[in-house]
Amino acid sequence: MNRILFLLSVLMASSVYAEENSFYISLFDINIQLPNSCLWQLTDTVENNEIAVFKCDKGFDHEVSVVVQELDYSKIMQIKNSIEVTHNSESKIGNITHFHIEATIGTSSGDSENFIDAFCDPSYCIATFGTNNSIAKSIASQLKSIPNKPIKRD
Helix, strand or coil, X not given: CHHHHHHHHHHHHHHHCCXXXXXXXXECCEEEEEECCCEECCHHHCCCCEEEEEEECCXXXXXXXXXXXXXXXXXXXXXXXXCEEEEEEEEEECCEEEEEEEEEEEECCEEEEEXXXXXXXXXXXXXXXXXXXXXXXXXXXXXXXXXXXXXXXX
């Protein structure tokens, strides 16, 4: 009888266990999925024009930051002009402009290949920075899967 109760309690405990593989942030009138490796930074670590900052994949051999902020085209160009860019492009995904920059950045342990991707509408951007662009690729595929919506003009 004790074995049956023990087995039943283990079975019930394992059936309630759930692991969240991702979470969503609402931007561009859709929910954008971020991996659960992203941690939302407290507001006192966020700079003045940033709405939210997430640190992702920390503890692996790379770290990626995801920033949500108001669109500032000059800041994107300032970043592009301040680093040694190896590749850059600007393309459209529906009503969203995708800025992609690859750069070699010198560190104390040698040169590091970094990726900067910004997905912007006329008001806001979600940008990823880091040595891995898998989160940016995920955001791009999510944006490609939504239908084009006309931009509302006043």
